[in-house]
Amino acid sequence: MIFENELVKVEIETSEVPWVKIFTQRKIKEFSECSVDEKLEIFRIIDVTEKYMLDYFKADKINIASFGNLLPHVHWHVMARFEADSYFPEPMWGEKQRQAELNLPSFEVFFTQLGEQL
Amino acid sequence: MIFENELVKVEIETSEVPWVKIFTQRKIKEFSECSVDEKLEIFRIIDVTEKYMLDYFKADKINIASFGNLLPHVHWHVMARFEADSYFPEPMWGEKQRQAELNLPSFEVFFTQLGEQL
Numbered sequence: 001m002i003f004e005n006e007l008v009k010v011e012i013e014t015s016e017v018p019w020v021k022i023f024t025q026r027k028i029k030e031f032s033e034c035s036v037d038e039k040l041e042i043f044r045i046i047d048v049t050e051k052y053m054l055d056y057f058k059a060d061k062i063n064i065a066s067f068g069n070l071l072p073h074v075h076w077h078v079m080a081r082f083e084a085d086s087y088f089p090e091p092m093w094g095e096k097q098r099q100a101e102l103n104l105p106s107f108e109v110f111f112t113q114l115g116e117q118l
Numbered sequence: 119m120i121f122e123n124e125l126v127k128v129e130i131e132t133s134e135v136p137w138v139k140i141f142t143q144r145k146i147k148e149f150s151e152c153s154v155d156e157k158l159e160i161f162r163i164i165d166v167t168e169k170y171m172l173d174y175f176k177a178d179k180i181n182i183a184s185f186g187n188l189l190p191h192v193h194w195h196v197m198a199r200f201e202a203d204s205y206f207p208e209p210m211w212g213e214k215q216r217q218a219e220l221n222l223p224s225f226e227v228f229f230t231q232l233g234e235q236l
Contacts, residue, residue, distance in 0.1 A: 030180055032168040039161065050150040061190065062148055065183035069199060069207035072179065081187060089187035091211045 002115035007041045010049075010118065012111055016102055017092065018053055018080040020114070022046070029072045046078055048117055053080040056110050063091060120233035125159045128167075128236065130229055134220055135210065136171055136198040138232070140164070147190045164196055166235055171198040174228050181209060 003010040006025065013019040022045050024038050034042070050062045059080035066076045081088055086100040121128040124143065131137040140163050142156055152160070168180045177198035184194045199206055204218040 030168060030172065031182060032165050032172070032180075043157065043161065047150050050148060054148065054150070061185070061187050062150075063183075063185045063187070064149060065181075065185075065209070067179070067181045067183075067199075067209050069179050069181070069209070091183070091185050091187075091209065093209045093212045095213075 002111050003045070003118040005041070007038050008045065010045060010115070013077070015079075015092070016100060017082065017085050018057055018059075018104070018107060018110060019092070020049055020078050020111075022076040022078070024074045026074075028074050029068065031066055031074055034074060042076055045118060046076060049078045049114060052110070052114055052117060053078070056113075057082075057104055060088070065091070120229050121163070121236040123159070125156050126163065128163060128233070131195070133197075133210070134218060135200065135203050136175055136177075136222070136225055136228060137210070138167055138196050138229075139193050140196070141191065141193040144192075146192050147186065149184055149192055152192060160194055163236060164194060167196045167232060170228070170232055170235060171196070174231075175200075175222055178206070183209070 001009055001011050009023050011021045013021050022042055053059050053062055057080045060083045061081040063079040063081050079092055084100055086096050086098055087094055119127055119129050127141050129139045131139050140160055164182060171177050171180055175198045178201045179199045181197040181199050197210055202218055204214050204216055205212055
């Protein structure tokens with residue numbers, strides 16, 4: 001976990017691309033059940049994370065998604081995508097396009113600094 | 119197209135599941151480039167759409183996503199998902215799980231009424 005407050009917590013998803021998941025602390029199923037404060041906090045974190053992924057990794061695109069089909073607890077994915085990653089231009093849940101060998105700056109430094117920014 | 123104003127437009131994606139796409143009118147690439155007004159309008163539409171998909175279709179889950187890897191113009195997908203649809207619990211971009219035969223209420227009525235609500 002890299003950040004937590006009374007509304008949300010932010011976790012790392014281990015992947016070849018930089019990827020975080022934002023969970024509501026409350027166990028609710030659908031985004032429309034979130035309070036205004038929860039929604040605003042999720043969007044604040046998406047915004048900070050996206051900007052920092054673009055700046056730090058020079059990502060080609062940011063992907064954002066909330067599914068919850070398997071885990072019916074509101075959570076959002078924010079992923080930095082690269083034209084050379086294994087799934088681009090497919091979503092990370094799509095068909096693998098290649099075996100990527102990305103050479104990216106330290107994920108550890110990124111996640112630490114992101115946690116501090118949040 | 120089912121709705122449009124100075125900030126966004128909402129289009130139907132043809133699919134076995136109810137699916138709309140929300141585009142910014144401005145040709146911008148990343149969500150963090152949106153103005154506060156654009157962001158709030160997108161979230162308003164996601165919220166209204168989600169609630170109405172749950173109510174009208176009795177959807178099992180709502181999925182929300184913004185990728186833009188192929189089309190670098192900010193757009194959001196909002197999809198009603200059903201445990202019996204062809205891809206559940208995978209995202210609609212994932213591996214097909216079965217050949218579904220969904221028996222859903224009229225999409226045409228839904229899209230017309232959604233446009234009126236927006």
